Amino acid sequence: MAITKMKLVSISTTEQNYEEMLTRCATSPYLHAENASSFVNEENAGKLLSVENVYSDYVNSLKNIGHSIGFEMKAKASIDRTYTQEEIETFIKEVEEQFKVVSDSVESNTLTSDDEVALEALRALDFRAMHDCQYVSFSMGRLPIESVKKLNMIQDHKFIMVKLHATSQYHWICYATANTHLRETRKIFDGLFLEEIKIPTVDSKKIIAEYEEELINVFTYCDERDRLYNLHKYIAVFKDSYVVVGFVPAHDMDKFKKEFEGVDVKIEAHEPSDAPNLTPPTLLKNNWFFKPFEMFVTMYSLPAYNDIDPTVFVGITYCFLFGIMFGDLGQGFLLVLGGLLLEKKLNNKLAGIVGRVGLTSMLFGFLFGSVFGNEEILIPVHQGLFNVHEKLINVMDGNFTMTLLISAVVIGAVLILITMMINMFIHIKHKDWGELFFSQNGLAGFVFYGFLMVAIAGQFVFGFNLLTPTWLIPFVGIPIVLFFFKEPLSHLIQGKGIKPHGGWGNFCLETFFEVFEILLSFITNSMSYLRVGGFVLSHAGMMLVVMTLVEMTGNAGPIVFVIGNLFVMALEGLIVGIQTLRLEYYEMFSRYYQGGGKKFTLISSDN
Known part of the structure; x- marks a missing residue:
């Protein structure tokens, strides 16, 4: 709000x-x-607080150590003790030396999850002790299941074997043999297609376990100090x-x-x-209904602190335009149900917007008499409520098409005039008198465009003619002159020289084309709202196709009905949503909204 x-x-x-x-x-x-x-x-x-942050290097070093051995370095919630820089550096040097062996062991083996299971079973024998044996050699690996059967048939073998792990394809084994029989034993297992897995020289888990607690404590302390030092940029010394x-x-x-x-x-x-040198941040405050529409505002640009929050206006106009273009009582209900459920479950703003535009879809769907594409089910209700022959608004009636398109342009004209009023309010607030009086979105533009809309309506609806010199000169001619001389007149109000910077020749040439573009934009902006009526007809036409297919498919009709409605909801809903957003940005925001605000960001987000 x-x-x-x-x-x-x-x-x-x-x-x-x-x-x-x-x-x-x-x-x-x-x-x-x-x-x-x-x-x-x-x-x-004042002075900036300049202190060298050595803790950032400590944190990176500890993270690199953890990464090299496959250990996740994660800070605890609180610090158990403090450390001096000398203690930290000594500890990092010690663990680097210890974990270098572990890192080499980890890098030399590319193990599957089953390899890890087998290695875990072998860990009880102590890897270091196995490598230190002088007269006995150990080896491990995986054997194909067929080779295991052949192994049982070998007699007088000179080795001892244990099974560590098994799957439907392999058995993981470890064998031990005297050094004098090593060559013969290896030849046997090579013939059985043993895929050897190198036994680690050290037990990495054991070494990690010895250092784990202290490693986490040092990392936690360094990480907290690093984050604190990163906040020194907010400290000034006076x-x-x-x-x-x-x-x-x-x-x-x-x-x-x-x-x-x-x-x-x-x-x-x-x-x-x-403190005029500091720009206050912008924090939007809106109620439950309009809160999701903040997403559309921030996507364009946050409003400046001293400007207005357009969220409510965006929410109202977006729901209104979407509801007209996607008017269906049944489909709107599904949008409400699905959107609000997803918003609650996922806290998703876009889902919240879907839920809200579904309400206006239901409203206009009721007025159009459309329920999941059925154009007849609400006829009795309309006859009873509105005392009409069939429906209050029959979109598919050919005689209604021109009325629909004209109504769309009228809606656009009203919205354009409203955005001009908002723009004038903003310029009054900022005391920007040049923009207020002379711009195409200020008082001059409001008089010009408003008069033309009234004159056209009077000519074709009420039968009186305002398009005469008596009316055109003050309400059309003067505003165009003000458009043309906006820059020098604005400078005059500000107490500056009236002469343009580039001279009158360049000014007149450039301004002529600018004014021509302004006049053209009034026409194109108004015609742009024809898409509102166009999508009303498009939605009704697509649902007519769906209902025709339902009648043609006989027993499969209910399935076609469901799939057709879902298809139209997905396709038409996406297109209408995008087109409505386009109207918000290009036809409305461009007339009154500047943005350029600074986001309210908690200092805690730097932590």
Whole structure:
């Protein structure tokens, strides 16, 4: 419904407490912090906090170690103890040396999940002890199931074998033999097509387990320090004070102050206008119904803090236009049901928009007398409610087509005039008198376009003629002159020179084509709304095809009915949704909306 009002806050403390202050700021769900570089300057004698962040390198080193051995480095929720830089560097050097052997062992084997199971079964024998044996050699691998049967037939073999794991295709085995019989034994297993798997030189899991707890503790400490140092960009130093400046929603100020209880800080609140060099962020505030439509606004551009939030207008016009173009009571009900369920389950804004436009689809579907493409089922209801011969609005009646198209243009004209009024309100708010009085979307454009719409309506509907010099000169001629001289007149109001920068010759030539484009845009923008009527006919025509196919397919009619409705809902719904959004962006936003706002971003999102 509006843009949330902000307070400019300043949080300051001493050098001894600034890290605790910064930690509280970093976890706040209310603070949008400003980079210190945006308000520190020579006039206020402030300085940026410049401290080398060595912890970023520590974090990367620990992550690389974990990656090399297949160990996920994940920080804990809290720190168990603190470490000096010397302790951290010594620990990293130690684990790098220890895990180099583990890394080499991991890289030398490309193991399947079944290989891992077999290796786990062999782990009980101790890999290091197996490699240290002087007179006995060990080997492991997988044998095809057919080779296992042949192995049982070998007599007087000079080896001992154990089965580690089995599947329907392979058996994983480990054999041990004296060094004097190694060559003979290998020859036997080579003939049986043994796929050898290298036995690791060290037990990586055992080594990892020895260091795991300390590794996680050091990583947690370094990660937290790294994130804290990354927030130093928000700290400004003024003499002995360490200051964070930012914006907090006005209604959350009391909650924000409570977050610093127990910390020696000073919090001051000001109006955003007290710091004109800082741009307040934009936080949209809308009710449940219009909240999903914020997505369309932010896709285009956030409104500036001092502008208006167009979300409600977008929500109303989008639902209205979509409902007209996709008018079907039954299909609209499915859109409502499916959209609201998906919104609740997935918290998806687009699904929420689908659910809401389904309501207006139901409304216009009822007025059009259409239920899943059936154009006759609501005739008795319309006759009883509206006292009509058949239906209140018969879209498929050929005599109604011209009325429908003219109505679409009238809807477009009304929306164009409304957007002009919104534009004028914005310029009044910003005291931008040149744009207010002389632009095609300001007062001059409103008079010009409004008069033409009234004159055309009077000529063809009410029978009176306003297209005479008496009316055309003040309501058409003067606005066109104002369009032409908008730039010099705006400069005159601002107290600047009236002469254009490029001289009168260049100005007249360029402005002539600009005014011609303005006049042409009024025509094209109005005609663009013909698509509203066109899609009403398109939707009705597609459903007529579906109902015809249902009648032609006999017993398969119900299946064709369901598939046809789903197909039309998917295809037509997507096209209508896109075309409605196009009308919002190109025909409406272009007349009143500038955007360019800065998103309200919590400092906690940097953490």
